[in-house]
Amino acid sequence: MVMSNRIKIKSKKISVFYGDKKALDSINLEIPEKKVTSLIGPSGCGKSTFLRCLNRMNDTIDICRVEGDIFIDEKNIYEKGLDPVLLRARIGMVFQKPNPFPKSIFDNVAYGPKIHGIVNSEDELNDLVKDSLKKAGLYNEVKDRLDEPGTSLSGGQQQRLCIARAIAVSPEVILMDEPCSALDPIATAVIEELIDELAKNFTIVIVTHSMQQAARVSQQTAFFHMGNLIEVGKTEEIFSMPKQIKTQDYITGKIG
Amino acid sequence: MKEHIVSTYDDDLNTLKTKLLEMGVLVERQIFQAIEVTKIINLSKAKEIQKGDDAIDALEVEIREFATKTLTKRQPLADDLRKIIISLKISSILERIGDHAANVAGRILHVKKMPENYLTDSIYQLGQLVVKNYSKALSSFDQDSQKIAQVVPTEDVTINSVYETCFREHLHIMMEDREIIGFSTQMLFIAKELERIGDLSKVISKEVIYNLKGKIV
Ligand SMILES: Nc1ncnc2c1ncn2[C@@H]1O[C@H](COP(=O)(O)OP(=O)(O)OP(=O)(O)O)[C@@H](O)[C@H]1O
Ligand SMILES: [Mg+2]
Numbered sequence: 001m002v003m004s005n006r007i008k009i010k011s012k013k014i015s016v017f018y019g020d021k022k023a024l025d026s027i028n029l030e031i032p033e034k035k036v037t038s039l040i041g042p043s044g045c046g047k048s049t050f051l052r053c054l055n056r057m058n059d060t061i062d063i064c065r066v067e068g069d070i071f072i073d074e075k076n077i078y079e080k081g082l083d084p085v086l087l088r089a090r091i092g093m094v095f096q097k098p099n100p101f102p103k104s105i106f107d108n109v110a111y112g113p114k115i116h117g118i119v120n121s122e123d124e125l126n127d128l129v130k131d132s133l134k135k136a137g138l139y140n141e142v143k144d145r146l147d148e149p150g151t152s153l154s155g156g157q158q159q160r161l162c163i164a165r166a167i168a169v170s171p172e173v174i175l176m177d178e179p180c181s182a183l184d185p186i187a188t189a190v191i192e193e194l195i196d197e198l199a200k201n202f203t204i205v206i207v208t209h210s211m212q213q214a215a216r217v218s219q220q221t222a223f224f225h226m227g228n229l230i231e232v233g234k235t236e237e238i239f240s241m242p243k244q245i246k247t248q249d250y251i252t253g254k255i256g
Numbered sequence: 257m258k259e260h261i262v263s264t265y266d267d268d269l270n271t272l273k274t275k276l277l278e279m280g281v282l283v284e285r286q287i288f289q290a291i292e293v294t295k296i297i298n299l300s301k302a303k304e305i306q307k308g309d310d311a312i313d314a315l316e317v318e319i320r321e322f323a324t325k326t327l328t329k330r331q332p333l334a335d336d337l338r339k340i341i342i343s344l345k346i347s348s349i350l351e352r353i354g355d356h357a358a359n360v361a362g363r364i365l366h367v368k369k370m371p372e373n374y375l376t377d378s379i380y381q382l383g384q385l386v387v388k389n390y391s392k393a394l395s396s397f398d399q400d401s402q403k404i405a406q407v408v409p410t411e412d413v414t415i416n417s418v419y420e421t422c423f424r425e426h427l428h429i430m431m432e433d434r435e436i437i438g439f440s441t442q443m444l445f446i447a448k449e450l451e452r453i454g455d456l457s458k459v460i461s462k463e464v465i466y467n468l469k470g471k472i473v
Binding site: 211212215239240241242248249251252253254255 | 258259260261262265331332333334335336337338470
């Protein structure tokens, strides 16, 4: 990797098992700070599993066992005694299907800051909600209806609401698992532009099935195949001149 | 050779290459015939060559449209993308080579007939080298062969020196015999056209090499 950036996340020999089944095999991957890294690869190759290692979401799956270490700012997040809840405040996550809480638009965003005790007053909370909605590019569309349920929004708006919710707790990293797969091209374009904007302040890791999306939004791309990390590099290089034949076959849709 | 999951995608890429080779062969025939009319001056043949350039221009347009359609339909990446880009580049080089061949024919229409005391066939010889090197460049593309492509620039060095020799020879001829100054001047223009075809053949070979270097080995 010839990106001269500071490394935010370092995965060292991460292997994941679901029961006896190995889903990831000794993944070493460095994720640069305030850049977008996309994870691509065929269905079932372990992209979501890897993403969930980064905020220890796999801990919540009973049969799941993680080996290896992940360092965020040189600190091992799999270290004993580390509180996964605090970790998740530093690492926001946005899912494939927008999943707003069955609450008002305002409360969806206010929820995180409240439980993490980030704000001290009602005014501060109001400002933070407004600011997060603005950063998510949603404020103008919802400013007159903050009391309405989050679920009343369109799919694209819901996804931006989830992004606002994620950034309200000022995370350092935002993980996105196929955030646009349920959205139309226009809503997708809005989210992609937002990702560009967010990368100025956050480290972003995104799983996507669209090569074009990976090419548009990310600076680094990692290709996974059957639980292995096959190739990682600058996005433009991966999509124009991949070094591994497996990568080339996948991104160009070849078999045989 | 690996195939795309979507087989019509392979069809598209194959069609593109076939069209390009078709254009290449047409250009080759144009160069060949243009060189022939420098030796045995034949005005109706020269006119035919000039007209023949339209078919080449039309193919270039066709290739550009087909490539554009493939780009939008398939959104190609990696080697597929490079294949389409090189097709666009090579078709535009072929179009220019076609123009130079037509220009040779145009010069012949100016001279009308060969003076009896013009005795050299050096420009015809230059033409032979040029058409041969062009064919090599085209097969290097056809066969994805770096080995063939590498020969082309070396051969072009020879072509350039033969061109220089032709040039000096014609200066000599013109000083010796003022009556054929007009004809010789036209022949020098022809030599220049041929030398340009040589250069453009070299550009094709370099594109082929560049394209292959991006390939997984
Ligand atoms: N909760 C689970 N329990 C058991 N096996 C699981 C679980 N989650 C994932 N797996 C298995 O782990 C492997 C990797 O799955 P993962 O969801 O990470 O793939 P993915 O690359 O995200 O695929 P997709 O593109 O379809 O989302 C698969 O074989 C999957 O069946
Ligand atoms: Mg997944």
